[in-house]
Amino acid sequence: MSSAVYIAGVGVISAIGNDVAEHLVSFEQEKAGMDAITLFDTIHRGELPVAAVKLTTRELAEMTGLSPEISRTTQLSLVAAKEAIADAAIPDPSKWRTGLISANTVGGMDKSEDFFVDFLADNNKGKLRFIWDHECGSITETVADQLGVSDVVTTISTACSSSANSIFYAARLIKNDVLDIAIAGGADALTKFTLNGFNTLMILDKEFCKPFDEHRAGLNLGEGAGYVVLVSEKVAKTLTKVPYCKLSGYANSNDAYHQTASSPEGTGSYLAMTRALEKSGLRPLDIDYINLHGTGTPNNDSAEGTAITRVFDGKFPPMSSTKSYTGHTLGASGGIEAVFSVLAIKHGIIYPNLRFETQMEDLPLKPVTKFLKGQKVRNVMSNSFGFGGNCTSLIFSTS
């Protein structure tokens, strides 16, 4: 049994940077990652902005050493996971039981879409090597092989809370003495499949998204990957550098209200936040920053806002949605935002909620609008709420 779980390393890639250092620069310069679609051909080009990683799949493949025919999801996953492991710099890692708990929602869909162009025209055509890693688990397997991790390798796919749940599950594996080290988080690449799906649901903003704003009109799709390296107390003692923080609280709940919407009262998110607080032994006023789920859709932000209003009862900590920078990276968002939460503690920074103008009418919430340095950030709550009502809150705390 390990009573505490420490964060020893972080790695991230998104539309605003290819590693942690680039992200910190983009945050400070308040530079959003949204742009016109260039990754694939679509009738939505020029109409819907997306937050794509600023590297082609071929360029990513040069970084990872994988074939460019391997899914972009895998490439992104490997880049961020490798950065997290290098950052953790665990002495003698082969001594320990190590797992990779990785999330994604699109799997190798980007390559499957290429396959189907030829296959639908003639079902004797289409390159099978484009669909061999179509399914979500295949992405994790390839990354685990590349990392040489084999003790526990598993994939979690619970829509937009996927990678928050990976971190949650990884912490439990360490606490229950199944693993000593876990690389946990997730990845997702932009695909036509998700773009068209979200467009069908009529929740994509044609402008850059405005989370928590009265005049928000939907989300921008993003892509990327984010991983943290979680370690047990035993491993933490062997580290040559001080761990960033602890994962002190986590909880998952489901309001089972609708396939793709939260209940108006935000019951699921309320339960996730209050139970994560309970688990961490913290009071609401101990939270120094909330990294919101804040997708920018009318439904999410009002449900999440309502739940926060109930949990924090008038004493609101600074809060912001970093999706105003990265877009909504779906299965990667929980991992990416976990990295941002850890960095907020480490550097004493709070990220602005870009493009916020007008407070939501019925809610007393006003996110942070300027990049803040020199803050005392001890406890950060990170929210990730997914389709199907799957709601997860994580709490990171100074160790």
Next chain:
Amino acid sequence: MHCVSALHGEPRNRRGGTLQRRRLFGGRRDVSRLYDRWFHFTAFVLKGPYYISANCTISDGIISEDGAVLFKSATPINDFLLTAYQHFQFNYPKFYKMDNLSKLGWLTADLLLQNTFNKDGYKSEDVGIVIANANSSLDDDLKYYDTVADVASPSLFVYTLPNIVMGEISIRHRFKGEQAFFVQEAFNADFLYRQVSYLLDNDLVQACICGWVDVLRQDYRSVLFLVEKTKKGNAVLFSAESMDTIFNGGFE
């Protein structure tokens, strides 16, 4: 066969030796490999016996429960489902929003559970659902696809997955146990028997709703079984044979 939502006990997907796993981290034991072995082992050591406490069939304009006909109406499917809903005086406004697969499964489950099932006897987590069909959500997929040329319909889109029917049943009855949905060419009682027995044997659930819910345009057939660990009233032994007999219209 395609498994839409995995059963408990599938910790990893193995592709089978195409890549040699380098062991930079070189752990001492492969936990998931042991888990796999355990899973395959226990799958063949069946305990039981378990019992089918109730069954409900909706097919060819007829609704029957435990062999007794409850309702008949030889109308096209949309009308049939609505008339049945009204006939039993259900009051569940969300029913109107559902696709036909969910309506069919929802009605079958409600009638299956209305008399026999003691909901208070189980925790939410202790009731599982295992359903199979041949046409996945194709009925709704086609309707959705017809709207794409004009304005793609969000309300049809959210039903373009077969396992949504299990979600609708779960929301209605507050079930939170293990679930799986399988797409198979035909009703496979033996397969279903193994899946459900596994859940019950390992105490992953204490009761399970299982069976077949299939719709494509005007063709529909739904047969659900309530499987419990204790014998109640006219319950029959839970077995592949008894499910086959009921599925084929026996015990009438």
